[in-house]
Amino acid sequence: MTIDAPLIGRIGRMGRAQRAHPVRSEAQDTGYGPGLRRLGSWFGPLLATLLLTGLAGCDSGTSPRDGIAKAEVGRVPAHPQRPGDPARGYEAFVNRSIVTCGIPYGVYRRLREGGPTETHQPVPGRTGRNAELPYGLTAHVAASGVELVTSNCLACHAAPINGRLVIGLGNEFLDLTVDPLLGIEAAGAIAMNEAERAEWTRWADRITAISDYMMTDTIGVNSASNLTLALMAHRDPKTLAWSNRPLIEPPPEKPLPVSVPPLWNVGKKHAMFYNAEGRGDHVRYMMLASTTCTDSVEEAAAIDAWFVDVRAYFTTLKPPEYPFPIDPGLAERGYALFQETCKECHGTHGEEARYPNKVIALGKVKTDPMLARKGFGEADRFLRWFQSSFYGELSQAAPALGYIAPPLDGVWATAPYLHNGSVPTIAALLDSRQRPTYWEFDRAGDDQPAYDRDRLGWAYRSLDHGKAGAMGWDERNRLYDTGLSGYGNQGHTFGDDLSDPERTALIEYLKTL
Amino acid sequence: MKIWIRAIVAIGVPVLVGILWLRVLEAPERVENPSLESLIGEVGTGFAPLDDDWRLNPPQDHGAHPETRGELWNLALWLEDTSGARHWIQFNLARLALSPAPVERASGWATNHLYRGQLVRLSDGDRTTRAQERLSRAALGLAGASVEPPRVWLEDWSFESAADPDRLMVKVRGGETQLDLILTQDKPALAGDRLQLFARERGDPGVHAYLLSRLSVTGTLGVDGRILPVRGSAWLDHAWGGIGADQGRLGLNRFAVQLDDGRDLICLEIRRQDGSGRPIPSCALIHADGAIQSFQRRDLALEATRSWTSPRTGRTYRLDWRLAIPLLDLELALRPLVEDQETDRSARLWSGAIRASGRQGERPISGVGRVELAIAPDQP
Numbered sequence: 001m002t003i004d005a006p007l008i009g010r011i012g013r014m015g016r017a018q019r020a021h022p023v024r025s026e027a028q029d030t031g032y033g034p035g036l037r038r039l040g041s042w043f044g045p046l047l048a049t050l051l052l053t054g055l056a057g058c059d060s061g062t063s064p065r066d067g068i069a070k071a072e073v074g075r076v077p078a079h080p081q082r083p084g085d086p087a088r089g090y091e092a093f094v095n096r097s098i099v100t101c102g103i104p105y106g107v108y109r110r111l112r113e114g115g116p117t118e119t120h121q122p123v124p125g126r127t128g129r130n131a132e133l134p135y136g137l138t139a140h141v142a143a144s145g146v147e148l149v150t151s152n153c154l155a156c157h158a159a160p161i162n163g164r165l166v167i168g169l170g171n172e173f174l175d176l177t178v179d180p181l182l183g184i185e186a187a188g189a190i191a192m193n194e195a196e197r198a199e200w201t202r203w204a205d206r207i208t209a210i211s212d213y214m215m216t217d218t219i220g221v222n223s224a225s226n227l228t229l230a231l232m233a234h235r236d237p238k239t240l241a242w243s244n245r246p247l248i249e250p251p252p253e254k255p256l257p258v259s260v261p262p263l264w265n266v267g268k269k270h271a272m273f274y275n276a277e278g279r280g281d282h283v284r285y286m287m288l289a290s291t292t293c294t295d296s297v298e299e300a301a302a303i304d305a306w307f308v309d310v311r312a313y314f315t316t317l318k319p320p321e322y323p324f325p326i327d328p329g330l331a332e333r334g335y336a337l338f339q340e341t342c343k344e345c346h347g348t349h350g351e352e353a354r355y356p357n358k359v360i361a362l363g364k365v366k367t368d369p370m371l372a373r374k375g376f377g378e379a380d381r382f383l384r385w386f387q388s389s390f391y392g393e394l395s396q397a398a399p400a401l402g403y404i405a406p407p408l409d410g411v412w413a414t415a416p417y418l419h420n421g422s423v424p425t426i427a428a429l430l431d432s433r434q435r436p437t438y439w440e441f442d443r444a445g446d447d448q449p450a451y452d453r454d455r456l457g458w459a460y461r462s463l464d465h466g467k468a469g470a471m472g473w474d475e476r477n478r479l480y481d482t483g484l485s486g487y488g489n490q491g492h493t494f495g496d497d498l499s500d501p502e503r504t505a506l507i508e509y510l511k512t513l
Numbered sequence: 514m515k516i517w518i519r520a521i522v523a524i525g526v527p528v529l530v531g532i533l534w535l536r537v538l539e540a541p542e543r544v545e546n547p548s549l550e551s552l553i554g555e556v557g558t559g560f561a562p563l564d565d566d567w568r569l570n571p572p573q574d575h576g577a578h579p580e581t582r583g584e585l586w587n588l589a590l591w592l593e594d595t596s597g598a599r600h601w602i603q604f605n606l607a608r609l610a611l612s613p614a615p616v617e618r619a620s621g622w623a624t625n626h627l628y629r630g631q632l633v634r635l636s637d638g639d640r641t642t643r644a645q646e647r648l649s650r651a652a653l654g655l656a657g658a659s660v661e662p663p664r665v666w667l668e669d670w671s672f673e674s675a676a677d678p679d680r681l682m683v684k685v686r687g688g689e690t691q692l693d694l695i696l697t698q699d700k701p702a703l704a705g706d707r708l709q710l711f712a713r714e715r716g717d718p719g720v721h722a723y724l725l726s727r728l729s730v731t732g733t734l735g736v737d738g739r740i741l742p743v744r745g746s747a748w749l750d751h752a753w754g755g756i757g758a759d760q761g762r763l764g765l766n767r768f769a770v771q772l773d774d775g776r777d778l779i780c781l782e783i784r785r786q787d788g789s790g791r792p793i794p795s796c797a798l799i800h801a802d803g804a805i806q807s808f809q810r811r812d813l814a815l816e817a818t819r820s821w822t823s824p825r826t827g828r829t830y831r832l833d834w835r836l837a838i839p840l841l842d843l844e845l846a847l848r849p850l851v852e853d854q855e856t857d858r859s860a861r862l863w864s865g866a867i868r869a870s871g872r873q874g875e876r877p878i879s880g881v882g883r884v885e886l887a888i889a890p891d892q893p
Contacts, residue, residue, distance in 0.1 A: 179810050181793045182711060185763055185783060188790075208791055215811055468840065472709045472807045 064396065068383040070376060071277070071398035073361040076270040079280050082394075084312030092306045093153065093313055094125050097140035101203040101293035102150035104196035105129070105139065107187050123154070123165070135165070146199045153290070156222060156260050160448060161320060161413050168317040169413055170260025172421060172458075173441070173448065175219045177477040180211040206292050209234060209244060212253040217467070217484065219477050220441070221257030221421050225273070228289045229382050235291070237389035242295050248381045256371050256486040259421035262414055265407045267315035270357040274419040275375045276404040277383075280395025283311045288391050297390045304390075319410020322511040324453050334509025337502055341494060345405035349513050361402040366491030367418050375399040408513050415457030422482050422489035425457030426510060430495030430503050437489075438463040440478045456507055560613040562719075563754050569704040569723050572674035575681060575751065576663025577608060578721075579626065584608040584753035586665065586672055588683065589769065589883040590694070591866070592734060592745035600734055600743065601850065601866035603633040603883070604683060604692070606665055606672060608651075608658070626651035626658075630667040633856045634690045635866055636736065641853040642865065645688040681728070681749070691735030696728040696747050700777070700803050705752075708797040709807035710781055722752035726769070726777035726799050746771055748883065762786055768796075768815075768834070768847060770869045770882030775801030778845075778869075778882075780836065782815055796838065806841075813838045823855045823863075830855070830863040830886045836871075845871035847884060862887050 103111075122131050129139035129147070136155035140148045159171040184204045192200060207214075213230035216223045229251035234243050258274070272278025278285045287300070287307050294300050339348070347355035362369045376399045383399070386392040403419055417423040424441075428434040442459040443449040449458040466481035482489040495503060560582045578584055590602040607629045630647040647667045649656040656667045664673035669686040675695065685692040705722040728747040733740050748769050768780040780796040794815040797807040817831030834847040847867045854865025863886040870879045 177809075179711075179793065181791055181810065185785070185790070185793065188785075189762060204790070211791075212811065471804060473809045473812060474709055474807075 066384075067387050068380055069396050069398040071279070071359070071400040073359045073400050073402040076276050076279065076357040076359060076404065078270050078357075081282055081311065082308050084309035086309070086313040086316045088306070089309030089311065089313030091125055093310045094123050094135075095127055095130050095138065096306060097138045097148075097150045098152065098287065098290040098303055098307070099138075099150045099292050100140060100142070100148075100299070101199065101206060102140065102148040103187050103203065104192060104199055105147040105149055106196060107190045107192060107200065108149040110190045111187060123158075123167070142199055144195045144199060146195050148199060148203075156224065157263055162323045162451065164320065166320050166413070168263035168314070169320070169410075170222075170262055172220050172259065172414075172416060173446070174222065174260075175446075175477075176214060176216040176221070176223050177219055177473075178215075180207050180214060184208060202293065205244065206242070210292070213251060213255060216255055216257060217477065218257060218480055218487070220416070220480075222260050223255035223258070224260075224289050225258060226251050226255035228291075229379070231288075231291050232382050232385045235295075235385075235389075237385045240291075240295060240297055240300055240390065242293075248385065251379075251382075256374065257420040257422075258371070259414075259416060259419060261406060262317075262319065262410060263314045264317035264319050265409055266311065266317070268355045268357075268407045268409075269404070271404065273375075273399075274403050275372045275399045275401075276359045277375060277397050277399035278395070279398050282395075283307050284391040284394065286311060288386075300390050319513070320413055322412050324511075326511050327508055330505050330508040331512050332509075333502075334505035334507065337498065337506045338509050341498070341506070342408070346408045349409065355407050357404070359400045359402045359404045365403055365405075366493070367403060368420055368422065368486060368488035368490065370486040370488075371419060372399070372401055372403055376401045408510065411513055412456050412511050416480075417457075418489065418492060420487055422480065422487055424460040424480075425452060425455035426507055427455035427457070427503070429492060430498065430506065432490070432493045432496055435482075435489045436460070436462040437482050438466050439480050454507075456510065560610070560755065563721055567721050569702055571702045571723075572663055572678045573660070574663075574702075574723065575672075575674045576660055577658030577665055578753040579608075579610065579658060581753045582610050582613075582755050585751065587750040588672070589748045589866075590730060590745060591747070591771070591881045592730060592743040594734065594741040594743045596741075598637045598741075600637075600736075600745075601635045601881075602690070602692070602734075603631070603856065603864060604670075604672070604685065605631045606667060606670070608665070624650040624652035626656070628656035628665075628667045630670050631856070632670070632685055632688065632690055632692075633854075633864075634736075635850060635854065640851055642851075642856050643689065644856055645690060683732075689737055691740075692732065693735075694730055694732035694743075694747075696730050696749075698725055699727040699729055699746075700725070700799065700801075703799065703803075703805070707805060708779065708799075709805070710779070710795040710797055711783075711793070711809075720752055720754035722750070722754075724751070724779070725749040726779070727771055727775075746881075748777070764887050765885075766831075766887065767885040768836075768867075768882060769884075770845070770847070770867075770880045772869065772878055772880035774878060778836075778880075780813075780815060796836070798838075798841075808838055808840070812840055821852045823853070826855065828855070832863075832886075834884070841873060843871070843873040843878075845869050845878070847882065849884070 123135045126133075126135070133139060133149065135158065136152060137149050138152040140150045142148055154167070156171050156174060157169075158165055158167045159169045159173070160166070161169060184207055188200060188204060210227055210230040213226045214223050233246040233248050233250040235241065236243065236247060266282070270279070272282055272285050284304060287303055291300070294303065345356065345358055345360060347353070362372055379399065383397050386395075386397050411426070415425060417426065417429045423429045423435050424439055428436070439460045439462050441449045442461045449460070451457075452459050463479060466483050467476045467479055470476035470479055481487060495506070498506065561580065563581065584607065586606040588604040590600075590604065592600040592602065594600065609627045611625050611627065628647075628649050628651060632645045633642050635642045647670055649667055651657040658665045662674050662676075664671060666672075669684070671682075671684045673682050674680070675682050679698045681696040683692050683694045683696065702723045702725050705724065726748055728749065730743070730745045730747050732743060734743045735741070748771065762785060764784050764786045766782040766784070768778070770778040772778060777799040778796060779799070780794055782792050782794040784790070784792040792815075793810050794813060795807070795809055796813055796815075797805055799805055814837040815834065817834050819831070819833040820829050821832045822829045832849050832852060836845045836847065837843065847869050850866045850868060854863055856862065856864045863884075865884060867882045867884045868879070869882055870877075872878060
């Protein structure tokens with residue numbers, strides 16, 4: 001992922017957010033500021049992009065035709081993944097640039113001048129220049145010799161919870177509503193030498209080309225899949241050469257909302273993305289969202305060589321433990337309810353853990369169908385692009401007309417829920433009558449909301465109007481409007497028949513996962 | 514970030530005319546008449562930063578803030594005389610401080626401030642604008658500002674707060690166009706950051722700014738020796754701080770419209786001067802009750818449908834703009850009253866009167882406005 005313009009414009013605010021919410025790294029108690037979530041916001045989405053689109057593996061459930069495949073709902077078969085070294089993967093994950101264009105470092109420093117002092121803490125293992133940068137940014141020296149500040153995966157795939165930075169937790173507060181063009185021009189207004197200007201121009205042109213596909217209508221939801229499709233549209237699939245003009249029809253400019261799933265489930269899942277289209281080798285799917293400036297097969301192959309290790313590192317991630325007290329007796333009753341109500345789709349946990357990797361048909365889960373329908377019926381040109389590119393060499397993308405029931409490891413930490421983040425708490429997920437039609441996080445400014453231990457999720461406010469009733473764009477962007485296309489909170493009503501005590505017990509059990 | 518970009522992006526209040534004027538004050542070689550070379554010494558730097566905790570405080574803030582580097586008062590007037598003839602007037606004052614720590618000098622000519630004024634009129638039947646200009650040191654009483662009452666004057670031109678804090682007075686004497694006007698606030702003053710143009714919050718204290726988007730006007734207009742009673746409306750922008758220093762690689766177009774239904778519309782558009790990149794517009798609608806509705810680039814479409822080349826400077830400007838805000842089902846066409854309103858040739862600026870017409874839903878809407886165009890000449 002690349003450093004995008006909006007990052008620049010938000011540098012000051014990032015710093016403040018960091019001060020407001022000092023957090024500690026899950027991996028090391030050195031305490032990090034979450035601040036970078038604003039700066040890195042665009043780079044991170046690249047990985048998340050993959051979540052949405054889906055490409056499927058060569059399994060019996062798929063039916064390739066004309067070079068592309070669609071999958072049946074039901075079980076997703078396993079596919080062997082290339083082995084990697086998790087330790088090397090971590091080192092690369094926190095230090096190497098998968099996005100190779102960005103803001104010249106000198107410009108970055110100038111933009112920071114006069115802003116709040118950065119108080120972020122380093123992610124363990126960040127070395128050299130990276131040790132001084134917020135965790136959502138990575139230093140990279142371009143072929144021109146210009147040192148760049150680039151985006152990385154952590155802006156989307158790390159977030160604080162209970163004062164600790166959790167690598168792998170989807171960032172549900174990322175603000176992708178900010179216009180990247182403002183940051184581009186803010187950076188461009190800084191004096192630069194010729195080489196720096198050339199690097200800025202390269203980065204600015206790329207981000208400008210995809211900016212509309214990145215911007216969401218709502219803070220917190222992610223546009224990574226749409227961004228990935230836009231990048232595909234601008235590249236020759238054979239050579240990966242960039243074209244300023246799209247070579248195939250780009251995706252719609254309004255991204256469908258997606259909640260970023262946790263990375264600690266990577267090892268359990270046979271397919272990537274909500275519609276389980278990411279079948280076969282997973283590594284190149286993961287890279288694909290970060291190809292802002294990967295302009296040749298050689299460059300892509302070089303990244304692939306070390307991203308195998310990164311994926312291996314992802315498989316070692318564990319969910320954070322619930323940090324508050326749990327009632328063991330209540331949780332035990334909840335376990336029994338879970339076995340009756342949830343395990344068929346979501347699997348079991350503990351010593352006899354079993355995850356079924358099952359795609360549930362739209363007609364059964366009945367959650368907002370837009371993402372699955374678009375991926376199944378309106379994305380063939382992207383499936384074809386993928387299969388004919390370096391990225392599809394080891395995979396067979398195959399979207400299904402449904403959504404995969406995710407593993408529930410650490411589910412308490414991953415609010416809001418459903419693939420589009422439309423349901424703010426698990427309590428509301430288990431009782432559709434509690435789901436707010438219009439809501440926003442209950443927080444001051446960009447602070448993280450309080451965690452609701454009873455309902456499991458971030459504190460929120462129900463509102464009496466949707467986006468059409470909001471006055472300012474800031475208010476509009478903070479408001480989740482389930483009446484919008486793709487933002488619906490319907491379906492998954494499997495908990496509606498539980499009694500309130502049963503629901504309370506089930507919630508208690510979910511805290512233990 | 515360039516200072517003037519901060520003023521626009523972080524604060525959001527348009528001060529385009531004044532910014533360009535102050536550039537001229539700092540670049541005397543660009544001023545053809547009169548010359549500033551004899552007036553300007555070395556323009557100093559090192560002005561103290563503005564107060565982060567500033568809160569708009571009218572009427573005191575209508576006056577000057579002499580501790581700051583530069584200051585702008587831009588007033589647009591739409592007047593109608595008793596015969597029904599319409600007159601569009603811009604009245605602009607700019608102040609520039611030469612040093613943050615002026616040396617005490619005994620000479621009566623000693624000064625730390627320069628003032629520039631411009632009056633532009635376009636009346637029914639005119640095919641181009643008529644402009645008057647004043648330039649003076651703040652010395653020997655020729656120009657200056659007072660705090661109580663809040664007042665700014667430039668020879669026999671003045672802008673001041675009346676005893677009634679909701680009223681302002683404008684007096685212009687000594688030229689072919691004369692004004693003696695009382696302006697009454699129909700809406701309260703709005704600090705620029707409340708408009709949420711581009712920025713979510715005040716990001717930089719480099720500039721303080723506010724606007725009065727709608728004032729009722731009564732008084733007299735002197736035209737070629739005739740004194741005409743007039744009524745109408747006005748829009749005031751006032752900004753002060755570190756403005757005026759930068760020659761940016763970005764340009765700005767600005768649109769201010771008073772709609773007949775009581776709402777006021779302000780839009781800004783940032784573009785690169787070299788024509789590359791993509792324009793970034795942002796708009797805010799100020800309702801009759803003062804409520805503000807703001808819109809980002811993705812919420813609206815703002816595009817020019819025609820260009821015009823100045824026969825004097827050869828510079829090309831985009832004219833005839835179309836604005837659409839789908840959330841409101843609003844569409845407006847913004848067309849100049851006449852093409853030739855390149856009012857400040859030294860600053861290369863098209864700043865002129867426009868008429869707005871369009872619809873919101875099925876309801877027709879119309880209005881009057883001022884558009885300032887400072888983007889490089891490329892084709893729409």
